[in-house]
Structure formats: C-alpha cells, structure tokens
Amino acid sequence: MKSCIAALALSVVFLVVSQALAQGSGGAAKEKPKESVYAEILKAPEKARAKRNPLETDPQAVAAGRILFEQHCSECHGGSAAGGKKGPNLRVEEIQSATPGAIFWVLTNGVVRRGMPVWSKLPEPQRWQLVVYLKSLGVQPFTPPQ
C-alpha cells in the first residue's frame, strides 16, 4: 500500500513539474508566434518546396483532409484553422501563399522547439490530403475567441 501511495504522490509531482515546464515554454512561444512559426516555412529546402502535391486533383482530398485536420490539428490550430489555444492561424498569407511542398515539409518535420510535433507518423498521402485541405481554406484574419 505504501508503494501505491508513493506512486500516486510521484505522479502528482511529475504532473505539476511537467505542467509548469510546458506552460513556461508555451509562454515563450506566445511572445513571438508569427516570426517563429511562419518563419519555419521559409526554411523549407528548395527541393522540398518544389514538390508537387500528388493528390492536388483528387476530388476526395479536401473532405479527407478536413477529417484529418479535425482529428490531429484542430486542438491547437482551432476548428477553422484560424488559430487556437497553442497553434497559430493557418489562414494567413504566409501559409496560403506557400507552396504545397513547403507546407508538407513543415508537417513532416514539425517545429519541435516551438511545440509542434513531427507528423511523419501520418502516411505521406494523408499529409498531402491535409495540405489540400489547408490550401482550400483561403485567407482569414484571426479573430480571438470571445
């Protein structure tokens, strides 16, 4: 029983510590969200930027991409991709005018030091479907939730 209590105490401690650290790094990201995240897309190598989206003309791609976005991205970037609790607005000029290849590169590599995980665990076709969906959204300025 002592071990059980120790385990529970340990779990509370590690939760509080990790939460404090996560909040700390989140705060740093909030200060300069635009430069940090949107700058990453400019770092995509030329070869990656030039990649064509093989599903660009797939009639199912937008619908499939929307489902994938809701499942994996909306928690951070908001349901309409116009910015959320942690992730920036993806309906800005910087993203919408980027090449599909550049968006695919950011999805694959993440922005690990700024809190965006790598998404290479999604198979390539699913990442391309996400790119098609994001490009279909168009530009919309961020309106903070009331």
Add this chain to the structure above:
Amino acid sequence: MAAIRYRFLLSLLALISLSFFPLSSHAQESPYIVTYDHYLEEPGNLEIEYFSTFGTQRAGNNFHAFWTEFEYGVNAWWTTELYLDGQTTFHDSTIFTGVKWENRFRPLKHEHFVNPVLYVEFENKNGADKILKEGEGHDIEADFLTPNAEARREHIHEIELKLLLSSTVKGWNFAENILAAKDLSHSPWEFGYAIGASRPLGLKGSATPCSFCRQNFVVGAEMYGGLGDRNHFGLRDTSHYLAPALAWNLPSGWTIRVSPGFGLNDNSHRFLMRWGLSREISGFGSMVAKLFRSGQ
C-alpha cells in the same frame, strides 16, 4: 484479499481515467507493445493505457501480468510516463509489483532517415514483476518459478537507458531499440534489444468518418530479447520472442492492441498473449493549468 484489491484498484484507476475526460484525440498509434518508435506524445496530451499479458509457464503456474501507463507530452521533444504494474500468478496470488518513471527525449529538430530518441527510466519494483516489457540480461522463463510471497521480498531499484532508432519510409515504420539496464544495488549492466516493423493497411485518409477503414488498422511484428550482461555478453542463457501485432485506432480516440508472442528458444516462455486498451486525451495540460489558474 489485499491482492484482489490491488488488481481492482489498478483496473478501476485506468477505467475511470479513461472515461472521465470527454475530450479525446484520434491517435495514430503503432501496434508495438515492447518496441518504441521515435514518435512522442503530442504536447499537452495525456494517453492512458492499460495492458495485459497472459504468459504460459513450464513447470509452474501460468500468469497474468497487467500494467497501467500515464503518458504525457510535456513538449514536442519530451514525453514523460508513469507505470503501475501488477500480476496474478494462477494458484498463487495477485500482487502489486512496482512503479516505473520513464522519460523520452528527442534530440534532433528535424526528421531524418534514422531518428534517434533517448530513453531514461527509473524502476522501483519487486522480484515478482512479470510484465515482460523488455528482454534484458539473462532473464529466462525459469526465473518466474519463484512463488510470489518469496519473490516480492526482493526489492529492485533499476535504471534503464535505451537508444531508440526509428525510420518511416513509404508508410512503413522500422524501429530498433538498444537497452542497457543497471540494478542500483548490485549486478552488472545488462543488455537487451527490440526491433519492429509496422505499416497501416491503408495510407490514404477516408473522406467520411469511419471505424473500420483500412487506415485505422496498423499491422506489424516485433522481436525482442536479452543480450547478456557486462561479464557475459551474448545470446547464451537469454530469452527471445517474436510477436505479430495489430493496432486498431478508433476515431473516438481509443486504440486497441493485440499481440500474440512466441518464445524462440527453450529459455523463453512458450506463449505470451498481450492486449491493450488506450485512450488519448487532448488538451489535458490546458485542463490542469486551468484548474490552477482558477484557484488563484
């Protein structure tokens, strides 16, 4: 009576935690139970997992080992995890066997052909631990013959280091893990390995939400075992397993894993039947932060 209470508490804790949170996230989990790939928990998400292992035992009683994991994504390069372990040995007893605290760190910013992750774990367990979450040193089937009452008297404080390597190519994931473990009180460094390969049955996402779409099923296989210790490195007196594995990722955020394992030599248990149930809770960190903020 106390033994039954442990098992009941562990299962209840997992089930309450799993069903308490309404916000779930669709997970894209690998089918591995022993092998790790390089993907960490998404920042702020908590994954609660319950696993069972039924094992056969020659010249002794079969057993059912079980554990609950609480896996939290601190940020995009650090995942921390707490384990609570227990086991039932048939015709013997059910006991709580220990606690583990695991941390995984991603050192590189971008994806590469081979992606390394560093793994550090501290274990506080007793000698009756049977979850077989890894193969290490000279651990063999005969070690499990000791009755629970006697085995639980041995206290083990162990540190475990792993180098996790993993690549994803054309939908396939290939993972290789190298393990070094040290009992802090005595015994030399022990070594082990795990390798795995897996792939979703479908690579494209479906245009309509579905539970039975091919992309929700990930199939694979893993192989793991011990490599001896610092004094006697090699395959002699070690156990090894081969296990096909299947994961079913449901849109509701639940993942079901099934993996029958087969012992590859006479030192291994002949058969291990493993299954697991997990659920990912998105935004758990924000929920906890909100509790602290509202208290201020």
